[in-house]
Amino acid sequence: MCGTETSIFSTMSDLAVHNDLHPTERRWFAVYTRARSEKWVQRALTKKGIYAYVPLQRLYRRYTRSTRLTEKPLIPGYVFVHINWPDYIPVLETEHVAGFVRFSKNLIAIPGPEIVLLRRITWKKTSTSALCPEQLKAATRWRSLPATSPACTAGL
Secondary structure, three states: HHHHHHHHHHHHHHHHEEEEOOOOOOOOEEEOOOOOHHHHHHHHHHHHOOOEEEEEEEEEEEEEOEEEEEEEEEOEHHHHHHOOOOHHHHHOOOOOOOEEOOOOOEOOOEHHHHHHHHHHHHHHOOOOOOOOOOHHHHHHHHHOOOOOOOOHHHHO
16 A cells, blocks of 8 residues: 555656746746737836847738838747746736746746747847847947847856
């Protein structure tokens, strides 16, 4: 009987929920949004002081009498947030946020190199929206946009 109890408890410990949120270190997480509200969520999170990133692709739309350049999300319905534990609830309380992306109830952080790759795919010379605050400071100081910054990628 003791053998079955230990196997039950070991199985229960294997089912424990894994959470990558850290009390002080900021990590990247994906957030579900309401349909076509990715830019709105990014602006709302930025107003709250939370760094949010939406990879945008530039598309030319042809209309009856004109052609216009538009920006659409590369991954519709998702916003990437760079947060720590205290920022978790404010993100969920943001209007149009449906919740965090989870894998079988586990909140898993997105590796920093994946976000850097998305930034490189969608990088534009005229936009600094895909850069973290440390990169923005460096860009204004040196008058050029760095591809990656050790300050931003160190905590990723």
